[in-house]
Amino acid sequence: MRALQFAWRDCLFVHWPIERDTLRTAVPDSLALDTYDGQAWVSALASTVERARPPGVPARLGLTFPQVNFRTYVRLGHTPGVYFLSLDAASRLATRIARTAYRLPYYHANITTEVDTDYHVRSQRIQPGAPPMEFEATYDTEGSAYTSNSGSLGSFLAERYRLFVPQAGLTTRIEHDPWYLYPTTADVRANSLFESVGLTEPEASPRVRYCPRMEFLVHTPTRIDG
Numbered sequence: 607m608r609a610l611q612f613a614w615r616d617c618l619f620v621h622w623p624i625e626r627d628t629l630r631t632a633v634p635d636s637l638a639l640d641t642y643d644g645q646a647w648v649s650a651l652a653s654t655v656e657r658a659r660p661p662g663v664p665a666r667l668g669l670t671f672p673q674v675n676f677r678t679y680v681r682l683g684h685t686p687g688v689y690f691l692s693l694d695a696a697s698r699l700a701t702r703i704a705r706t707a708y709r710l711p712y713y714h715a716n717i718t719t720e721v722d723t724d725y726h727v728r729s730q731r732i733q734p735g736a737p738p739m740e741f742e743a744t745y746d747t748e749g750s751a752y753t754s755n756s757g758s759l760g761s762f763l764a765e766r767y768r769l770f771v772p773q774a775g776l777t778t779r780i781e782h783d784p785w786y787l788y789p790t791t792a793d794v795r796a797n798s799l800f801e802s803v804g805l806t807e808p809e810a811s812p813r814v815r816y817c818p819r820m821e822f823l824v825h826t827p828t829r830i831d832g
Contacts, residue, residue, distance in 0.1 A: 612658035671697035687768035709774035745792035
């Protein structure tokens with residue numbers, strides 16, 4: 607059953623390759639790490655959530671707020687999906703709803719976004735008792751938008767339609783169109799995302815992409831063993 611609809615605007619994807627043994631310490635044993643040609647990846651996704659609401663509720667009543675997600679790529683059996691290491695949102699209400707309904711590790715944060723000659727996003731976690739986290743990036747697109755070919759690294763990183771929360775025994779299906787992505791240059795700074803979840807930031811330069819907008823439909827969580 608569809609439970610939530612929203613759009614993401616100004617979506618910045620920052621992808622880092624990471625050592626599998628290092629990542630394994632941050633992911634529950636019940637999930638297998640999903641890799642591309644043997645390489646594990648983690649990703650930061652910064653965007654503005656627009657008009658998040660249950661289906662049928664007028665768009666004007668939805669929640670709009672910036673967020674920064676930090677995720678990795680996993681499988682449960684033969685089913686690929688994502689596992690969220692952390693999620694930060696500039697909305698106390700959205701944070702409470704996501705923690706209660708989806709059991710996701712959301713935190714309240716101050717997040718600012720600016721669009722001038724380029725794009726800029728800055729996030730600082732402010733939730734009491736939570737591990738400190740800062741993320742900042744200035745970026746701009748280059749070239750033309752494209753959709754990733756099936757089986758490519760781009761498809762592996764972007765085309766994910768299920769999330770897993772094994773700590774709560776839950777999984778959720780997500781609907782969206784294929785991503786149209788722009789090659790992007792970025793200066794990523796104040797990146798303590800890794801430290802906040804007990805990981806060391808990789809030395810390799812990240813792969814960066816951008817999408818202006820994407821619409822989502824999120825289903826009601828179901829039991830993993832259901």
